Amino acid sequence: MSFWEFFTSNIREIFDQTLQHIGLTVISLAIAVTVGVLVGVVLTRYPRFSTQVIGTVGVIQTIPSVALLGFLLPLLGIGVTPAIIALFLYALLPIVRNTYTGIEEVDGSIKEAAKGMGMPDLQVLFKVELPLAIPVIFAGIRTAAVTTVGVATLSALIASGGLGEFIFRGIALNNVNMMLAGAIPAAILALLFDFLLGILQKQVQRFLKPILIGAAIIVTVSVSWWLGPQIFNNSFIAGFPSEFMGRADGYPGLQSHYNLSLDSVQLNPALMYDALKEKKVDVISGYSTDGRIKAYDLAVLEDDLHFFPPYYPAPLIRGEVLKEYPELEGVLGKLGGKISDETMTQLNYQVDYLNKPTIEVVKEFLTELGLETSIERTGGSDIVIGSKGFTEQYLLAEMLGVVIENYTNLDVDLKTGLGGTKIAFNALVQGEIDMYPEYTGTGLFVILRAPEEVQKAIIQDKEEVFAYVKEQFKELYDLEWLEPFGFNNTYAMMMRREDTEKLNIRSISDLKAYLSQ
């Protein structure tokens, strides 16, 4: 599908997102202009505080945006309010700084002449200082506007819409057309804002007061308009990452499979657990073995109609290596089926939230299983074990390493933290690593990209999926899937445990029943 086709067939949604984007930008910019100019002006009256205040505002700007959204989450939840506040905070620095320096740089003798002729302070400000500082102030506002249009894409991460929805969904799904459908309008918007502000700048000397008053009105109206529904809204809300929103095996599929309809908002995967914990949303689609399930006391809803595809991890190893050391199959079989969902959650939790070293957690667990762990890695490299870059993968890779060291004569080297599926898989195919833990679902959807008929036919059955990927990998890449570890790290619907108990919701069907009351 060409970009143009994508664009025309999604024109409605692009239009909506663009409008949301403009809304977010204009509102946060209006607030930033009002507050920023005010602060800047006040600072010129109390220059003693200027260094500290401008410094503090500057520090806000250096906070990474996802982190800032994370800070705001417990206070303001998700949606438009925190997005506007975050955008406002980012836009503040150039406006405050330029207002302050713009006024400070107005020739001292001109200010003095104004005072000396008997202008009251407010008139000195409005008739002399602000008009003369306008070019500098506007330069600040234009910088802020362009940044705001850019940063506003990030607000899609906390469910406030805008062109970021397409961009992030496009990135998650590796869909270039979708990314461009978000990115191009965003770039055009940035240029447009800059252009319009440039025009406004020429007129502003005449219309300084109306413009400031206009900004203040936009601020008040929009703040009350946005805040109102936010405060009184207490319906049941779902928060999903953009990838889940877009994938056929995500929300769209879930919706038709269970005939379930949810008020849903888009959330950053890194923030959605916190959003659930902080009661900003009521159900999320997390990963079934995430440590936060335990840390935040969440409950996973049973997928009683078997919608979510199986993602059972197993060691994926190169055929040649297995041929050379056939004993590996038996040795690694010691881990086969030994880890349940709860166990894996528990292990992730220990590393992520109790900050225990990975190796210590692994050894404790293996000891519990009655396995030997006394032999340490020495640094030889008969076998190189890889992993992707998240906790569960580190744990599994470490586990494979300890078992091989203790039950064979082979020396193991670890190459962990490979960026993602593509990188890890390529490393394996090219022989840079000899094995890494991979998930059956990922093999099916991402690596093999199995035809849709095949997917439909086997997706409900974990055994069939395993058999299919095992056969295909062998044939296409000469790679072997060994026995799976036993747990399923798939998408899972989860809620706060207290809610599930109170509402008596155990499964997704229960949730549907509850919602259709």
Next chain:
Amino acid sequence: MPIIKNSATYGIHKVIMKNSFVIIAHGTAIKEYNGVVGNSQNSQMAMIEAINLTKKYEGVTAVDHVSFQIAEGETLGLIGTSGCGKTTTLKMLNRLLEPSSGRILVQGKDIRKDKPERLRQGIGYVIQNGGLFPHYTVAENIAVVPRLLKWKEKRISGSTDKLLEMVGLPPSEFSQRYPQELSGGQQQRVGLARALAADPPIVLLDEPFGALDQITRGQIQQEFKQLESLLKKTMVLVTHDVFEAVTLCDRICLMNQGRIEQIGTPKELIFQPHNDFVRDFFSSNLFQLELHVTCLGDLIPWLENLSPREGCATLFKVKENLLSILQHKNMGQNGIGIGDRHGHRILTTNCENLLSAFYQYKKSILN
């Protein structure tokens, strides 16, 4: 008690000059009251009175116990070396700066009793570096104070045009220009017009001709001196050009490191310096200055009526100063005629006689 350096040794001076008395009390000259003897401090209220003004910045005393009085219609010059506190003193008069101690009375009223804006709207202010508003046209610049005073637009535009005419900038050509489109001298004229726009009784001028070359400066000074609307104004003029002070000021206040060294008429400062600082300050141009402060009328007792060749000599007025006469292009050839106010010849003399009379006059006042 306002103690000015060295004033104690002089006590009360009573310098008698032709037809006029100057009373210097405690180093503070009151005013040259033409023909009226013994007019006391109390009977005529000063327009501006500074009492013991002191301004301290961190570590620096910029102005140190300065006192003076300025009578209505009088021009006081503040002169001194750079950094001696002239601008600081001036700015305290319209409350752009608040004194650390001391008081200022304008028409007998303490200026702190009213809002500073009100005070400033009644005091014209010509700033050291022009200070025109670059985003306003010439006309708008001049209209600032009248607008603050809520004059009718018609009255404002009428008076703006008149002021522009007065400072030699034809309104049709200049009123719609922006300050950047004017030369430095033209800007200063606009600055002056702006200060006079609301016809304030008091005008403060901080080096109004500072940025000009010698020729333009002399020219504007002459025009300035002849401006009718300035005749009745009480003015304080800051300058470090002694000739400017001597030309434009009724009295001069010479400052040094925040203190007043001497205050009096130009003639007093030049012929009767109170101390070495004052003497040194004028020493480099002393002869020219002496000629500048002496007018023909001063010399009449020592002048001989030499030539009967009437009609040929250039006629000068009694109040003309010697420097301008000696620099006059027609000087010398046919003698110097001296006329009274109505242009009637009193006597005719020549250059040599004029100079010898000058030396005799000087001797008479130094003794």
